[in-house]
Amino acid sequence: MKVVLTNPTMRLDPKVGGELLDLADVVNAPDSTPEGILSVAHDADALIVGVENVRAPLIQQLERARVIHRMGIGVDFIDIDAATSSGIQVTNVPDANHREVATHAVAMILALTRLLKPWDAGVRAGTPVDFRRGMTLHRPDQQRAGILGLGRIGAHVARVLRASGYDVVGYDPFVDAAAAEERGVRWLPIDEVIATSDVLSVHVPLTHENRHLIDAAAIATMPTGAVLVNVSRGGLVDEEALADALASGHLSGAGIDTFETEPLPVTSRLTTFDNVFLSPHAAHFSSESIGEIYAKSMDEVVRVLRGEQPRYPVNHL
Numbered sequence: 001m002k003v004v005l006t007n008p009t010m011r012l013d014p015k016v017g018g019e020l021l022d023l024a025d026v027v028n029a030p031d032s033t034p035e036g037i038l039s040v041a042h043d044a045d046a047l048i049v050g051v052e053n054v055r056a057p058l059i060q061q062l063e064r065a066r067v068i069h070r071m072g073i074g075v076d077f078i079d080i081d082a083a084t085s086s087g088i089q090v091t092n093v094p095d096a097n098h099r100e101v102a103t104h105a106v107a108m109i110l111a112l113t114r115l116l117k118p119w120d121a122g123v124r125a126g127t128p129v130d131f132r133r134g135m136t137l138h139r140p141d142q143q144r145a146g147i148l149g150l151g152r153i154g155a156h157v158a159r160v161l162r163a164s165g166y167d168v169v170g171y172d173p174f175v176d177a178a179a180a181e182e183r184g185v186r187w188l189p190i191d192e193v194i195a196t197s198d199v200l201s202v203h204v205p206l207t208h209e210n211r212h213l214i215d216a217a218a219i220a221t222m223p224t225g226a227v228l229v230n231v232s233r234g235g236l237v238d239e240e241a242l243a244d245a246l247a248s249g250h251l252s253g254a255g256i257d258t259f260e261t262e263p264l265p266v267t268s269r270l271t272t273f274d275n276v277f278l279s280p281h282a283a284h285f286s287s288e289s290i291g292e293i294y295a296k297s298m299d300e301v302v303r304v305l306r307g308e309q310p311r312y313p314v315n316h317l
Contacts, residue, residue, distance in 0.1 A: 001305055004029060004041040007050035010071075016291070017298045023305060034058045041065070046301050049077060051262075051281075056082035067091060067304040070314075071297045072284070074233055076206045080315050089304050090314040093296045095152060097289035102156035104283035105201050105231045108255025109145070109161070111277060112227045113137070113199065118274060136225075136252075138198075141165035146197025147185060148213070149232065150175045154203035155183040161199075169193055172204075195221040199229070206233035216241035225252045231283040234259040243269035246276065257283045 001024035005012070008028045014021060024045065029037040032052040038061055041047055047054065047068045054068060059082040068083055070092040083090045111117060115133060122129060145161045147154045147170035154170065162168045162184050170185040171193045180187035194200060194214075200222065204210065214228065215238040222228070228251060230237050239260055245251040253275040259268075262281055270276055296311075304310050 001025070001045040002027065002043060003046045003048060003301065004037065004044040005048050005050075006037050006041070006052040006054065007032060008036075010048070010050055012298070013294065016294045020298045020302050023302060045305060048297060048301060051077055053077050055079045059083055059086055059088065062086065062088070067301060067310070069297055069301050069304075071293055073097070074205060075314050076233060076235075078314075084315045084317065087317060089310060089317060091300045091304065091310045091312050092314055093293050093300070094312055096292040096296060097284040097286070098152035098156055100286045100289050101203075101231050101283040102153045102160065104257060104279070105153070105157050105203070105229050105255070106160045108229050108231070108257075108277050109199050109201065109227065110164075112229075112253040112255055112275070113140075113143070117277065121274065139165065141167075143167070143198040144169060144196055145199040145201065146170060146188075146193040147201050147203060148172075148190065148193065149203035149205075150180055150183055150185060151203065153231075154201070155185070157201055157203065158183060158185045166199070169197065191221070194218050196223070197226065198223055199227045202228075202230040202232050202236055204232055204236065206235050211235050212238040212241075214238065214242070216244065219245045219251065222251065224250055227251065227253045227255075229255040231255070231257040234262060234281075239268065239270060243273075246270075246273050253277075255279075257281055 003024045003026045005028045008031055012026055027040055029040055038058055042061055043063050045066055049070050056079045059079055065088050067089045068078055073092060073094050075092050078090055080090055143166055145166040145168050147158050150170050150172035158168045168185050169188045170180060171190040177187040213236045219241055255277040257279045258281050300310055
C-alpha cells in the first residue's frame with residue numbers, strides 16, 4: 001500500500017508509526033500545492049493531511065484512496081462532500097489537544113483582562129506608572145464570559161472561567177440548555193451571548209455558513225470595552241472589523257491564534273495594537289498533545305487500511 005503525507009516537511013517517528021510503516025510505503029508530497037500532492041497521491045491508498053487543502057478537483061483524481069486523515073481536529077481543509085461522493089473515508093483526531101487549546105484561550109483572557117501586556121511593557125521601559133489604568137479593571141465575579149461552542153474546548157474554558165468567578169453563558173446549536181447546564185454554562189441565544197459578554201471566546205469549527213460569524217455587525221453589539229478571543233479557526237472573525245473596533249476603542253483587547261491567511265501578513269493591522277495577543281496557530285502544542293495526535297493518527301489510518309471501522313469518522317459512507 002501507499003500513504004502520502006501532504007505536508008512535505010512531515011516525518012513519521014518509527015516508534016509511533018512503525019505499524020503503518022510496516023503496512024505501507026509512506027512518502028511525502030514534494031510541495032503542498034494540489035499539483036504537488038497529486039503527483040504522488042494519485043495512486044495512494046491514504047492521505048495524511050496537516051493544513052494542506054484537499055479539495056474536490058484533487059479528490060476526484062485519486063484513483064484508489066480509501067481514507068483521508070486530518071492529523072488534528074479541524075477538517076475545513078478537506079472537501080468532505082467530495083470525499084464522500086468518491087467513497088473515501090475522512091477521519092481526524094478530535095480529542096488530543098482540547099486541554100492545551102482551552103488553556104491557551106484562558107491565558108489570553110486573563111492576560112488581557114489584567115492588563116499584563118501594557119504593565120509588562122511599562123516596567124521594561126521604565127515609564128511612570130499610570131495607576132489610573134488599574135481603575136478600569138473589574139473583578140471576575142463582576143463580569144460575564146460568553147462561550148461560543150460548548151464542545152470539549154469550550155466546556156473546558158467554561159470550567160476554568162467559572163472557577164475564577166465569571167458568570168459563564170454560552171451557545172451551541174448542538175447543545176441544549178440542560179446539557180449546557182451540566183457543563184456549568186447557562187445557555188443563551190447566540191445574539192444575547194455576543195451582546196452581553198465582557199469576554200467572548202470562540203470555539204466553533206469553520207463552515208461555509210459561519211464564515212465571519214463575528215463580523216462588524218456582531219462586534220457592534222458587544223459591550224464597550226469587551227475582549228474577544230479566537231483560538232478556533234481563522235475566518236470566523238472578520239479581521240478588518242476587529243481592527244476597526246480596536247482602533248475605535250469599542251473593544252479593549254483581543255487574543256487571536258488563528259487567522260484568515262496564515263501566517264498572518266506582517267502588514268495586518270492587527271500587528272499594530274499593543275492590546276492584542278497574537279500567536280501563530282500554536283494553541284494546540286504540547287509534547288503530550290503532539291505525541292497523542294501522532295499515535296492516534298497512525299492507528300486510525302491503519303484501522304481503515306485493514307478494513308476496520310475508524311474510531312473518529314468525520315463522514316459516514
